[in-house]
Amino acid sequence: MKTPSSFQFIFLPTLISLMMGLISCQPTQQSSHSSSNLPPEEVxxxxxxxxxxxxxxxxxxxNIGLEKLGYQIDSVQELEYPGIYLSLANxxxxxxxxxxxxSHQTLFDQAGGDEVLQKLGSFVPIGNRGYQIDKKTAEEYGIxxxxxxxxxxIANLFDMDRDGKADLAGCNPGWTCESVINHHIEVYELEGTVEQNQGNYTALLSDVITRYKEGxxxxxxxxxxxxxxAVLRPDEEVIWLEVPFTSIPDNPDITxxxxxxxxxxxxxxxxxxxIVVTKEFADANPVAKRWLESVQISLEDMNEVSLRIKEGENSQEDVRRLAEEWVSKNQEQFDRWIEEAKAAEN
Known part of the structure; x- marks a missing residue:
């Protein structure tokens, strides 16, 4: 799951406001299907x-589900933030x-928020974030x-570079988790015993896995x-650590x-x-809306697929095959979602 960097929170709202101002001065091109209820095959x-x-x-x-429902699918675009939200709003x-x-609420709001856009359901359920250590050491020392x-x-057990501090594999510079980890080190009084190692997150995890395999x-x-x-499984190879109290920098609303x-x-x-849609599209296409608010991928399935992608199944052909395998694996539930979507037409 990706999160915007602190740079994005500072810079992107201003950029979005400027771009939205420019967009408002341009004639908006509405799609042919957004203004009236058309049968799926015409959308x-x-x-x-x-x-x-x-x-x-x-x-x-x-899109496999939308195809099953009779919709035509345009070529999928690759865009970045805030471009995707601006394109939806426009x-x-x-x-x-x-x-x-x-994390994306600011981007959502700056692109018009609930007046223009609509969030549909829980596409991937809420996942947790935090600190993990290997289960063997945790049980041996009661951590x-x-x-x-x-x-x-305790800290010296995890001191890999022998500088007197535990080495915590952290986040990429600029990620929001970077600042939260540094804040935690300060407020939990760990500045003398723990340091955050920063860099490419994938590379940091690869080093963690290597060290784990070496014992x-x-x-x-x-x-x-x-x-x-999917590699270091919680409660199997690793455990989640608790923290003494909740403290998130610059976000006092989090309890x-x-x-x-x-x-x-x-x-x-x-x-x-x-999933986010334009309100106009959702209102004009109840069948598609019902499908989009019903379909859901589990955390476990995303972890498994993410690992397979990391290990080389990363071409467009691979992605299509992985998606079709997922549909086949979840065929009974998939078909129920399709039937529920069709019923929204009545």
């Missing part, structure tokens, strides 16, 4: 995702799978809470869904209730993924 649906291949997999699943797209809650890393004896203790930031949970998962305070609020 061509336009979508976009970012360059993240997992989103291509997700979009393909959604009527150049009908839907996208890329709304990450709550359950990040606060225990105030103890130099060394590991400590890293993780979020779900992500392929790492302890928002950061608790399965009875543990993870220190981070969870995030889900939703």
């Amino acid at each position: 061509t649906i336009r979508s976009a995702h970012t360059t993240w291949i997992e989103e291509s997999f997700q979009t393909t699943i959604v 009527g150049d797209l009908d839907y996208t799978v890329i709304y990450y809650s709550p 359950t809470n990040l606060e225990q890393f105030q103890d130099p004896t 060394d203790p590991i400590m890293f930031y993780a979020y779900n869904p992500h392929w790492i949970s 302890e209730e928002d950061t608790i998962f399965n009875g543990k305070n993870m220190g981070f609020s969870g995030g889900g993924q939703e």
Whole structure:
């Protein structure tokens, strides 16, 4: 699951406002199907995702269902933020799978919010984020809470470079999780015993996996869904650490209730993924709307597919095959969603 960087939160709202101003001065091209209820075979649906291949997999699943319902599918575009939201707001797209809650709320609002756009259902359920260590070390030393890393004896178990601090594999510079981790190190009084290793997240995780295979203790930031949970499985190879209390920088509205998962305070609020459509498209196409608000991919399935993509199944042909395999695996539920969507026509 991707989250916008702190740069995006500062810069993108201003950029979006400027671009929306320019857009408002231009004649809007509305699609031929958005103003009236047409039968599916006369409707061509336009979508976009970012360059993240997992989103291509997700979009393909959604489009397979739309094809089954009789819709025509336009070529899927690859766009980045804020372009996708601006294209939706301008009527150049009908839907996208890329709304990450709550991280994308600012982008959503700046593109017109609920007056122009609509979120449909829980496409990928809420996943948790937080700190993990290997289960073997956790059980041997009774480690359950990040606060225990105030103890130099505990921290030294995870000190790979022998500088006196536990090495926490963290995030890319500029990601929002980077600043939250640094904040946690400060407020949980870990500055003398824990350091965040930063760099390419995938490379950092590859190093974590190597150390785990060599029998060394590991400590890293993780979020779900992500392929790492299919390699180092929670409660099997690794455990989630609790934090002593909830503290998110620059976001006082997040409470302890928002950061608790399965009875543990993870220190981070969870995030889900939703499909966003234009309100005009949703109103004009009830069958498509019902499909888009019904289809759902589990966290476990996303972790498995993400791992297969990482290991080389990353061509467009691979993505289509992975999507078709997912449909076949979930055929009974898939068919129920299709029938429910068809019923919305009545």
